[in-house]
Amino acid sequence: MPRKSFLKLTISLACLLSLLALYSFLFYANPPNHTTPIKSDNLHTHKLGINKKVRIYMYDLPRRFTYGVIDSYTAARGGEISGDAQKRYPGNQHSAEWYLFNDLNSPTEDGVESAVSRVMDPNLADLFYVPFFSSLSLMVNPNRPTSMSSYPDGNAYNDEQTQEDLIDWLEDQVYWKRNKGWDHVFICQDPNALYKVIDMVKNGVLLVSDFGRLRRNQASLVKDVILPYSHRIKTYQGDIGIENREVLLFFMGNRYRKEGGKIRDLLFHVLENEPGVTIKHGAQSRESRRIASQGMHTSRFCLHPAGDTPSACRLFDAIVSLCVPVIVSDYIELPFEDVIDYRKIAIFVDSETAVAPGNLVKLLRGVSSERILEFQKELKKVQRYFEYEHPNGTVKEIWRQVSLKLPLIKLMSNRDRRITTRDSKEPDCSCLCSNQSGMHVVL
Amino acid sequence: MPRKSFLKLTISLACLLSLLALYSFLFYANPPNHTTPIKSDNLHTHKLGINKKVRIYMYDLPRRFTYGVIDSYTAARGGEISGDAQKRYPGNQHSAEWYLFNDLNSPTEDGVESAVSRVMDPNLADLFYVPFFSSLSLMVNPNRPTSMSSYPDGNAYNDEQTQEDLIDWLEDQVYWKRNKGWDHVFICQDPNALYKVIDMVKNGVLLVSDFGRLRRNQASLVKDVILPYSHRIKTYQGDIGIENREVLLFFMGNRYRKEGGKIRDLLFHVLENEPGVTIKHGAQSRESRRIASQGMHTSRFCLHPAGDTPSACRLFDAIVSLCVPVIVSDYIELPFEDVIDYRKIAIFVDSETAVAPGNLVKLLRGVSSERILEFQKELKKVQRYFEYEHPNGTVKEIWRQVSLKLPLIKLMSNRDRRITTRDSKEPDCSCLCSNQSGMHVVL
Numbered sequence: 001m002p003r004k005s006f007l008k009l010t011i012s013l014a015c016l017l018s019l020l021a022l023y024s025f026l027f028y029a030n031p032p033n034h035t036t037p038i039k040s041d042n043l044h045t046h047k048l049g050i051n052k053k054v055r056i057y058m059y060d061l062p063r064r065f066t067y068g069v070i071d072s073y074t075a076a077r078g079g080e081i082s083g084d085a086q087k088r089y090p091g092n093q094h095s096a097e098w099y100l101f102n103d104l105n106s107p108t109e110d111g112v113e114s115a116v117s118r119v120m121d122p123n124l125a126d127l128f129y130v131p132f133f134s135s136l137s138l139m140v141n142p143n144r145p146t147s148m149s150s151y152p153d154g155n156a157y158n159d160e161q162t163q164e165d166l167i168d169w170l171e172d173q174v175y176w177k178r179n180k181g182w183d184h185v186f187i188c189q190d191p192n193a194l195y196k197v198i199d200m201v202k203n204g205v206l207l208v209s210d211f212g213r214l215r216r217n218q219a220s221l222v223k224d225v226i227l228p229y230s231h232r233i234k235t236y237q238g239d240i241g242i243e244n245r246e247v248l249l250f251f252m253g254n255r256y257r258k259e260g261g262k263i264r265d266l267l268f269h270v271l272e273n274e275p276g277v278t279i280k281h282g283a284q285s286r287e288s289r290r291i292a293s294q295g296m297h298t299s300r301f302c303l304h305p306a307g308d309t310p311s312a313c314r315l316f317d318a319i320v321s322l323c324v325p326v327i328v329s330d331y332i333e334l335p336f337e338d339v340i341d342y343r344k345i346a347i348f349v350d351s352e353t354a355v356a357p358g359n360l361v362k363l364l365r366g367v368s369s370e371r372i373l374e375f376q377k378e379l380k381k382v383q384r385y386f387e388y389e390h391p392n393g394t395v396k397e398i399w400r401q402v403s404l405k406l407p408l409i410k411l412m413s414n415r416d417r418r419i420t421t422r423d424s425k426e427p428d429c430s431c432l433c434s435n436q437s438g439m440h441v442v443l
Numbered sequence: 444m445p446r447k448s449f450l451k452l453t454i455s456l457a458c459l460l461s462l463l464a465l466y467s468f469l470f471y472a473n474p475p476n477h478t479t480p481i482k483s484d485n486l487h488t489h490k491l492g493i494n495k496k497v498r499i500y501m502y503d504l505p506r507r508f509t510y511g512v513i514d515s516y517t518a519a520r521g522g523e524i525s526g527d528a529q530k531r532y533p534g535n536q537h538s539a540e541w542y543l544f545n546d547l548n549s550p551t552e553d554g555v556e557s558a559v560s561r562v563m564d565p566n567l568a569d570l571f572y573v574p575f576f577s578s579l580s581l582m583v584n585p586n587r588p589t590s591m592s593s594y595p596d597g598n599a600y601n602d603e604q605t606q607e608d609l610i611d612w613l614e615d616q617v618y619w620k621r622n623k624g625w626d627h628v629f630i631c632q633d634p635n636a637l638y639k640v641i642d643m644v645k646n647g648v649l650l651v652s653d654f655g656r657l658r659r660n661q662a663s664l665v666k667d668v669i670l671p672y673s674h675r676i677k678t679y680q681g682d683i684g685i686e687n688r689e690v691l692l693f694f695m696g697n698r699y700r701k702e703g704g705k706i707r708d709l710l711f712h713v714l715e716n717e718p719g720v721t722i723k724h725g726a727q728s729r730e731s732r733r734i735a736s737q738g739m740h741t742s743r744f745c746l747h748p749a750g751d752t753p754s755a756c757r758l759f760d761a762i763v764s765l766c767v768p769v770i771v772s773d774y775i776e777l778p779f780e781d782v783i784d785y786r787k788i789a790i791f792v793d794s795e796t797a798v799a800p801g802n803l804v805k806l807l808r809g810v811s812s813e814r815i816l817e818f819q820k821e822l823k824k825v826q827r828y829f830e831y832e833h834p835n836g837t838v839k840e841i842w843r844q845v846s847l848k849l850p851l852i853k854l855m856s857n858r859d860r861r862i863t864t865r866d867s868k869e870p871d872c873s874c875l876c877s878n879q880s881g882m883h884v885v886l
Contacts, residue, residue, distance in 0.1 A: 220873035338857070348863055349863070408781070408875065410781040411780045414785065414786075415777075430663035431660070434858065434871045
């Protein structure tokens with residue numbers, strides 16, 4: 001067929017289809033709609049336009065996507081599998097998925113109001129939570145062979161396959177299709193979690209640690225929520241003060257990291273022989289956590305360099321240690337930044353300044369005791385935001401952050417449904433652009 | 444009286460008044476207040492992190508930016524200048540600036556809660572409203588010579604100069620610089636309002652009609668608020684029904700428009716000889732408004748084609764007329780789309796389909812009476828959103844929309860302050876991208 005005729009045919013077909021869609025819409029009055037009939041108690045709050053709790057529905061996923069992941073993890077390590085009621089989540093820094101799941105499963109009797117309320121009827125829901133343990137799924141196999149081809153016998157746990165099965169399951173859900181996924185909430189706290197299917201879930205609200213592995217059209221501050229890692233060392237129980245903090249600057253962690261994390265080796269070079277500085281190479285272990293705990297509780301400043309991605313749990317360890325974080329990670333995104341002004345609790349140093357010999361130590365030695373105490377006071381104030389088990393802590397704040405997304409989600413859902421095809425060379429994006437004047441263009 | 448004694452007296456009087464105020468506060472519970480210092484119920488909601496009223500400070504701009512613009516407008520037409528208390532805003536479709544200004548100037552005793560409360564102390568403010576009458580400023584001179592060179596004598600009103608003077612004035616304000624303008628709210632309802640200085644105010648929340656004249660890095664659905672035009676014809680007071688609506692489709696307005704508005708002429712071609720269709724060329728006038736009013740109140744459908752920009756007041760005229768809008772404007776953005784599902788109150792037809800001969804009329808003739816009544820019922824439900832004078836109407840909804848921006852504003856302000864220079868080829872943007880699958884690439 002000549003190209004032109006083909007094009008004509010395509011356009012005619014498109015017109016016909018548009019018309020058909022319009023007809024079906026117009027002729028069938030009140031098509032069945034699940035779009036939340038307004039109830040009397042909502043009418044009042046709706047009238048005010050404020051104060052309304054966001055209603056969230058948690059999918060009753062097949063067990064293999066939640067408790068089953070813990071079983072697989074335990075089995076892969078030869079452990080004993082317990083009943084679901086007794087189950088414990090394997091300790092790790094990406095345990096938000098466990099806390100959120102449990103929070104929605106527990107009646108909220110703790111007296112601290114949440115910004116969301118769980119509804120058991122999806123028809124009443126504003127948002128849909130998909131409680132797949134995506135971060136743990138990534139870690140089930142101790143040596144993390146994630147690619148399917150690594151499993152010749154096809155029996156071992158397969159994270160990629162599990163991700164794809166989740167999407168297959170979602171594709172059967174009427175609510176998933178209804179709004180192109182805009183109103184769905186996914187947790188993928190490990191920067192690599194859900195990587196195989198991320199393009200399929202990118203319309204949803206993603207609960208993430210940073211945007212290190214995500215492209216601009218997959219995730220953003222506007223659409224998604226930055227979560228803190230669970231801190232791995234104990235919260236410092238003492239009061240503010242510098243008497244018991246002899247060490248100026250402390251760091252313990254892996255010296256060698258990929259990408260942005262290469263800065264670590266450079267920092268070791270400029271810091272390892274400085275008096276007053278403790279900087280040690282060490283991998284995760286119970287013993288190293290004990291040493292780090294001891295170190296962070298007795299230091300004034302704690303270094304937070306970028307890891308493989310800009311974020312790392314060390315920042316949150318420092319916060320709960322009342323050890324003032326020194327953040328050297330130019331692309332870091334921080335949790336709950338609308339309510340926390342991080343300049344009050346941390347020192348930011350750009351990478352270039354930080355790796356120049358002598359700079360960092362000189363800068364920190366110049367900080368007065370009063371200023372350190374002020375930092376510590378502010379750290380105390382915001383600590384609860386980083387405690388997943390605090391009744392007014394991380395979990396409540398995550399739900400509040402999620403609830404704030406609702407107006408834009410509703411706007412985008414309504415808009416997407418009514419929009420006609422636009423002639424455009426660019427995708428149809430609404431953006432918030434920052435720091436443009438300070439932009440440093442790489443030549 | 445020597446100056447010093449006078450000063451002493453003044454201070455003593457001030458002390459006395461303060462004491463009196465304290466007494467009256469202590470003895471008379473519940474003093475009337477419009478500035479809402481944190482009250483006990485706010486403390487509670489603050490703890491929850493939800494439900495908090497957004498505190499807005501309205502700048503006390505030099506008179507020339509507000510009432511003075513009305514005076515200049517009146518003077519340019521040889522009218523008589525009245526006192527500020529008696530002043531009326533010249534009737535036009537971009538009068539939101541007047542309603543918002545008056546709303547903040549009036550104590551809110553109407554019993555309908557607002558999402559914002561005005562504070563008189565800028566230190567307490569979350570947001571700063573700049574009440575410059577930018578749309579009227581554009582229209583002061585009847586023949587709109589906006590360029591400065593058009594004023595050889597330099598005495599006539601000059602919109603561009605006024606815009607620049609506003610920026611000069613802002614540059615002296617400490618709150619303007621504090622957060623790079625993120626927390627400032629500007630009204631520029633006419634698509635050309637503030638055009639000369641838009642790049643200087645683009646960090647702020649812009650209250651606009653559409654994005655027809657704005658680039659992606661200047662405005663977006665994420666940052667800004669889409670306002671409805673003030674309807675120019677009378678609200679239809681009758682009930683729903685089609686008995687008195689003999690005309691199938693009605694349009695009256697300028698046949699010839701620029702850019703996207705070129706579709707109007709094409710629509711005239713396919714519609715002007717169709718039976719049951721009333722389509723007339725006409726400019727704005729009192730008489731044409733009377734005819735349009737009559738026409739819209741007696742038609743079933745009202746055509747809304749794009750104008751010079753995608754939006755136009757006709758849509759809102761149609762809504763208050765209970766005349767089902769037929770929207771042919773592919774790039775239109777709609778007010779309050781998070782709470783209004785426009786598919787329930789309007790029919791969207793893409794331009795290509797609409798201009799194919801016979802299509803539109805055939806489509807509309809096929810819509811059943813029941814379906815029209817349903818549209819009308821939904822129109823009645825949302826009418827208040829388009830009535831600027833309704834106590835629970837447009838003004839309240841605009842403030843609610845503005846208040847929803849606060850978390851992102853705070854996030855961006857905090858983030859901007861702590862961010863280190865990033866090496867990047869692109870601006871640092873957070874986006875929400877839509878309709879990507881339906882994107883129509885121009886080859």
